[in-house]
Amino acid sequence: MTTSPRIDFHDGRSIPQLGYGVWQVENEVAADVVVKALEAGYRHVDTARGYNNEAGVGQALKAAGLPRDEVFVTSKVPNQDQGRDATLRSFDATMEDLGLDELDLYLIHWPAPSKGLALETWKALVELREQGRIRSIGVSNFRREDLETIEAETGVLPVLNQIEVHPYLGNAELRAFHAEKGIVTEAWSPLGQGGGELEDPVVTAVAEAHGVSAAQVLLAWNLALGNVVISKSVTPERIAANLASLEVTLTDDELAKIAALDKGAAGRQGPDPDTFAGHQGA
Numbered sequence: 386m387t388t389s390p391r392i393d394f395h396d397g398r399s400i401p402q403l404g405y406g407v408w409q410v411e412n413e414v415a416a417d418v419v420v421k422a423l424e425a426g427y428r429h430v431d432t433a434r435g436y437n438n439e440a441g442v443g444q445a446l447k448a449a450g451l452p453r454d455e456v457f458v459t460s461k462v463p464n465q466d467q468g469r470d471a472t473l474r475s476f477d478a479t480m481e482d483l484g485l486d487e488l489d490l491y492l493i494h495w496p497a498p499s500k501g502l503a504l505e506t507w508k509a510l511v512e513l514r515e516q517g518r519i520r521s522i523g524v525s526n527f528r529r530e531d532l533e534t535i536e537a538e539t540g541v542l543p544v545l546n547q548i549e550v551h552p553y554l555g556n557a558e559l560r561a562f563h564a565e566k567g568i569v570t571e572a573w574s575p576l577g578q579g580g581g582e583l584e585d586p587v588v589t590a591v592a593e594a595h596g597v598s599a600a601q602v603l604l605a606w607n608l609a610l611g612n613v614v615i616s617k618s619v620t621p622e623r624i625a626a627n628l629a630s631l632e633v634t635l636t637d638d639e640l641a642k643i644a645a646l647d648k649g650a651a652g653r654q655g656p657d658p659d660t661f662a663g664h665q666g667a
Contacts, residue, residue: 386426387628392613394544395567398521400490401457402608403631404429405624406573406615407438415441416448418619423449423456425625431547431615432483433461433494434475439482447484458483461494461525462510464662467502472509476518491519492547496531497662503527507535523547525573526658529562536566547571547615550607552582552643553652560610571613576603578654587646591639597630604630606643 389401405422407415407430415438419430423445432442439460446456460483466475480488491510496503510522523545524531536542546563550556550572563570582588583599592599604627607614616627635643656663 387631388426389428389628389631392569392611394521394569395542396521396544398489398544400521400545400569400613401427401429402613403427403604403628404431404457404459404613404615406431406617407442408433408436408573408617410436410438410441410617410619412438412441414438414619416444418624419445420449421621422624423451425621426628427624428455429457429459431459433463433492434466434479435461435463435494439479443482443484453485457489458485459490459492460488461492462506463494464497464500467493467497467500467506469505469509469512472506473513476513480518487517488519490521490523490545492523492525492543492545493527495526495656495661496524496528496658498531498659499662503531504535504538507541508539511539511541521545523569526656526661528658529559532562532566532568542566543568545569545571545613547573549574549653549655550610550612551575551577551580551603551652551654552585552588552606552646553577553580553648554650554654555644555647557647560612569613570611571615572607573615574655575607575614575616576600580652580654582646585646587642591635591643594639595633595635597633598626601626601630601633602635602643605633605635606640609635609640
């Protein structure tokens with residue numbers, strides 16, 4: 386069974402590098418496919434309050450029967466629950482649905498700058514961590530200015546920032562800032578969202594050279610950057626194939642050719658963190 390290497394956090398903990406995500410997976414389906422993912426060898430499950438499937442994930446964790454410390458579980462506070470009191474209530478609901486006493490990683494899902502509540506929400510996460518209810522705390526889709534604000538105001542840096550990263554949106558500047566600060570980059574939508582990466586001639590040529598799929602190449606590229614990567618599929622064969630991307634080693638030349646596909650902001654396929662204030666998303 387393929388097992389994922391782990392990436393260290395600055396708080397002394399670590400996270401399996403390749404995770405299994407359940408964005409856009411219905412609750413009842415999540416209860417089934419998360420079990421399949423754990424059986425395949427995944428030990429990192431990524432969900433969110435906004436996905437409306439935490440109860441299904443919780444059922445799967447119970448059904449799989451693995452020791453608690455063998456499975457790393459991430460969830461996120463949604464934009465509509467930002468602010469101290471709402472965050473604390475949202476966290477309680479998350480933990481009830483997941484059936485857990487302690488969460489491995491809790492993230493603020495989006496900075497939602499128009500709401501102006503990210504800092505207050507971050508302080509609530511710090512509070513929950515100090516109470517021992519969360520092992521590590523982080524953020525998702527935060528911009529450099531958001532990270533600088535919460536550090537300046539609290540002195541506490543997130544262990545991880547989960548952002549959109551794929552060949553058409555490499556987010557190199559933000560990733561470099563993460564590295565400077567000791568923040569782990571976690572990539573969501575590593576295959577893009579129908580933007581064409583899977584059919585890109587550069588990617589398909591690399592896939593052919595290695596005898597693997599284009600999806601495996603895209604995952605292997607992101608893993609080679611040192612990112613934590615969230616893969617997603619509800620098909621057992623693809624669940625296994627995504628995990629097998631850990632065994633794909635790309636050459637420096639191949640990595641450079643794929644990186645050169647970056648389109649900058651034009652390559653963004655998910656919501657823009659500058660303006661997004663809804664409750665859906667990665």
